[in-house]
Amino acid sequence: MxxxxxxxxxxxxxxxxxxxxxxxxxxxxxxxxxxxxxxxxxxxxxxxxxxxxxxxxxxxxxxxxxxxxxxxxxxxxxxxxxxxxxxxxxxxxxxxxxxxxxxxxxxxxxxxxGTCRMVDYGEVNQHRFLNVYSTGLDAAIANQANQWKGRYPGAFLYTAALIRQVRRMKRYSYEVIWDHGTYKGEGILVAIGNGAYYGGGMKISPRASLFDGKLDVCLLKPLSPWKLLLLFPTVFMGKHLSFQEIIYVQTKQVRLKVQEEVCAMNMDGEIYEAVQLDVSLVTGKLALMIPKD
The missing domain is CATH 3.40.50.10330 (Probable inorganic polyphosphate/atp-NAD kinase; domain 1)
Known part of the structure; x- marks a missing residue:
């Protein structure tokens, strides 16, 4: 039974x-x-x-x-x-x-x-993820937040971690290939979302849906620490896409290569290390209970 x-x-x-x-x-x-x-x-x-x-x-x-x-x-x-x-x-x-x-x-x-719906999930290098996979500054922030758990509450934990990491902000050499385009150059972070939110309420992928068969890729090109602090509050409302340093695309597959020996990766809030990632979407194969309308 x-x-x-x-x-x-x-x-x-x-x-x-x-x-x-x-x-x-x-x-x-x-x-x-x-x-x-x-x-x-x-x-x-x-x-x-x-x-x-x-x-x-x-x-x-x-x-x-x-x-x-x-x-x-x-x-x-x-x-x-x-x-x-x-x-x-x-x-x-x-x-x-x-x-x-x-x-x-x-x-x-x-x-x-609730209602049982079939939703999408992501796969990266044979590992599944439900929400967001990312690298760069936000992975450093997530790592800092994990170290500071218990020191600060909720969303403020990630804000405090951001302030700490902005002073150490690093540029990475990325090659990002998606269904109909490529970016090769420097960047601060790349976030690949099946879900919309990460980091305690930041709406990094404002167009994301669990039912659309698409991954949302958000890439942040180099910018000054001061402009980053200006951009940061807009992410909580999903209003950051208007900044010229943002590249935002929707795709079914992504290949992400970091031109470093190794780089921290944030998968659903947990930290891993990798150099090259092949990210794809598995469409409508996960049964999930969602609230009734």
Whole structure:
């Protein structure tokens, strides 16, 4: 018999995961709904837990955590084998923001009463991502934010990390090839979005949709630190596309090569290292519970 299963990262969001789990469990019990809860202890556990679930027993798999937890689950499961449901308990909760899920209660109601839709997800060098893959300044900011978790709250954490990293801003030599174009030259960052938000509410890919079969590529060319600080607030509203230093395209595939020995990459909030990336979109293969209209 199929049942609700929930993977919980108790340490996500500086310890938000466990209190959220207790509220979710109490709410489900108040409605007479049983669920199986699994608690991670270290990085990689969520991936293994998802991998070991028997699809025939899963009605919906809930995920309590942040974008990094969702990414682990996506890379452990077989996409489409059962629906996923996101329950925000992270630092930025950017993917939940894309779905207009702003509380544990709305997320739990969506898990049990929402609409199941088939959505897109990305693949990069044989790894899946749900939200945004990026490199350059924003990866440095994400890395700084990860180091400072617990020191600053929510979106301010990423703002503080930005201010710190702007003083160390580095230019990278990029070669970016998409369906109908190429950019070869210096840049500050490249963000490839399936989702719209990252970094605690920055709308880096304002035209992104989980249903359109397209990746949104945002490249920032070199600019002064002062102009970057002028541009930065506009990203939260998705108004940065008017700046001449921005290249923004929609595509199904992207090849990104960084002319450095190694470069930090930010995949759904987690930091990796790579030199060349082949990014593609898998269209409409992931079952996801979304709020009813």
């Amino acid at each position: 199929k049942a609700y299963h929930v993977i919980v990262n108790p340490n996500s969001g500086n310890g938000k995961g466990l209190p959220v789990q207790k509220k979710v469990q109490e709410y489900l019990e108040s409605r007479g709904i049983a669920a199986h809860f699994y608690f991670t202890e270290k990085a990689g556990d969520a991936r293994e837990m998802a991998k070991n679930l028997v699809p025939e027993t899963v009605k919906v798999l809930g995920m309590i955590g942040g974008d990094g937890t969702y990414n682990e689950v996506l890379n452990g499961m077989t996409p489409g084998a059962y629906p996923l449901a996101v329950i925000p308990a992270g630092t930025g909760n950017d993917f939940c923001r894309m779905l207009a899920i702003d509380s544990w209660k709305k997320a739990t109601e969506t898990m049990i009463e």
